[in-house]
Amino acid sequence: MNIALAQLNCTLGDLAGNVSKILHACQQARQAGAGLVVTPEMALCGHPPQDWLLRTDFIQACQQALASLATQIYDMTLVVGHPAYLDGKLYNAASVIRAGRIVATYHKRHLLNDGLFNDQRYFEAGGQPCIFEHDGITLGLAICADCQLLPHLQSTRQMGAQLLLVLSASPFRLDKLADRQQRVREGVLHTGMPAIYVNLVGGQDELVFDGASFAINAQGEVTHQLTAFREMLGKVEIKDNQLVPSPCTPLPDRISGIYSALCLGVRDFIEKNRIAGVLIGLSGGIDSALVLAIAVDALGSDRVRTVMMPSPYTIDISIQDARVMADNLGVHHEEIPIATLFKNFLQTLRPALEAFPSPSNPTTAENLQARIRGTLLMALANQYGLLVLTTSNKSETAVGYSTLYGDMAGGLSVLKDVSKTLVYQLCYHRNHISPIIPERILQRPPSAELRPNQTDQDSLPPYDRLDAIIAAHVEQGMSLEAITNLGYEENEVRRVLRLIHSSEYKRRQAAPGIRITRRDLGQSWRFPLTSHFLK
């Protein structure tokens, strides 16, 4: 017996498109000799549908799509993930379809409420395991987080299941792939029931589902491993009740996994929102260089444009490096000096600025440059039908080192969850594949170039310390005292935590960003705007 693992890239709300994708997978499976196809969690409607699940028109459309899908499955068995409305309650479900009808439906039991997934806001928890027969084997079902629910695994086993099918929508984050397999392995070893885990692939707003579907035999060994970050169909052969091992695709290493996640996140955001391409303000610095590399790898050079907008403080090598970078990647590059606009703005503002009695604030003129650039970028985006990619990294986003309506203007923040330290590692990784980022960009001290000889380190602690403190506080939830106990200087830690919590107002207005860590500064970070604690 062969089971096909349909590692699909579904689009949220595109019910007709998802149904044809699932039918196409069934057709491919048939050709590959597999009579049973398993899809990811919520493959019918995409995941996570969030508050669409509270809309009756959405749920009805899902029910109709499921009914239509069922009538088209006649010579095989399909296990598909979908929302199910029953007796006034909504469930996160997996249905077994055979000979044109639904023969069994399982309801997810382990509903998460962890900041990213709010299953408890939408769904009732299921109460029963679900098994079905196929080719003489008894199969049990689980949906994503269920595979860690030992009582569910045990009761499924006790009902006679010999193999567990897990329909999943588990997003990427650092170190997640091995972690996920370990969690599934624990359940397998606990029950002696091998598992096939089929994960969604593709970007959905901030989330990137990495796929990387796999099978684990009763001994806890990975027998099958599908490629990460790619839509594909895998096949698991079962002989004498055993999974027959097949050559496993290696999992990506830490840095190439992050790079692939960022590319897939950008590609799917642009493609699924039907946007023609992207526009990037290219400064000759490292952040915009990395964003450009990712954008070109994601979309191809013909869908990416760059603009260098020198101000009086932009040094020549920045202009040159931006040119070289754009040339290396073959993108359309423009240079639009902003010195005259900057001068005109200051002249126009002068009477009002001088009327203000207190000493002049240098930030006013610094931010004006960033805002002029934001305005020009948005004008070009309107003209060309493009989306502006913002370039602030996680270190800057955490401490508010960016200008509202300036360099924060844009539709997607590619590096929002990537610390400055990681920015460097990603650049070296990308240059190792082919040297596209000029060495000088990698070697120069980071600078906003908003005043003469400015460097980031004038305003912020060195990035290695800053990033460590941010990671300790944001990702690991550590307190001021706990971070100080790690050996960091108390005043510095206090200053960084203050900056983090004082810049919440900026993050609420920031573009969404692609999540790659346990706790990004988007949906998994929910702090009030008004709070005096730690400020």
Ligand SMILES: Nc1ncnc2c1ncn2[C@@H]1O[C@H](COP(=O)(O)OP(=O)(O)OC[C@H]2O[C@@H]([n+]3cccc(C(=O)O)c3)[C@H](O)[C@@H]2O)[C@@H](O)[C@H]1O
């Ligand atoms: N709690 C609150 N809720 C809502 N709004 C609040 C607020 N507190 C201040 N504000 C408003 O926000 C304004 C301050 O924010 P904003 O105007 O953005 O400016 P601000 O944060 O004062 O300055 C931006 C900083 O980022 C640096 N920067 C800028 C651009 C790029 C880079 C880089 O290297 O990438 C660095 C720049 O050198 C400067 O240090 C206030 O004037 C006030 O109007």
Ligand SMILES: Nc1ncnc2c1ncn2[C@@H]1O[C@H](COP(=O)(O)OP(=O)(O)OP(=O)(O)O)[C@@H](O)[C@H]1O
């Ligand atoms: N001269 C410029 N021309 C075009 N875009 C610019 C210019 N200066 C800044 N930007 C845009 O604003 C963003 C913020 O850049 P800034 O130089 O202030 O700091 P940064 O965080 O060091 O970024 P980078 O490393 O890309 O320079 C840049 O990434 C870029 O998108």
Ligand SMILES: NC(=O)CC[C@H](N)C(=O)O
């Ligand atoms: N869809 C889910 O149930 C997600 C479960 C869990 N957070 C994971 O990422 O694996």
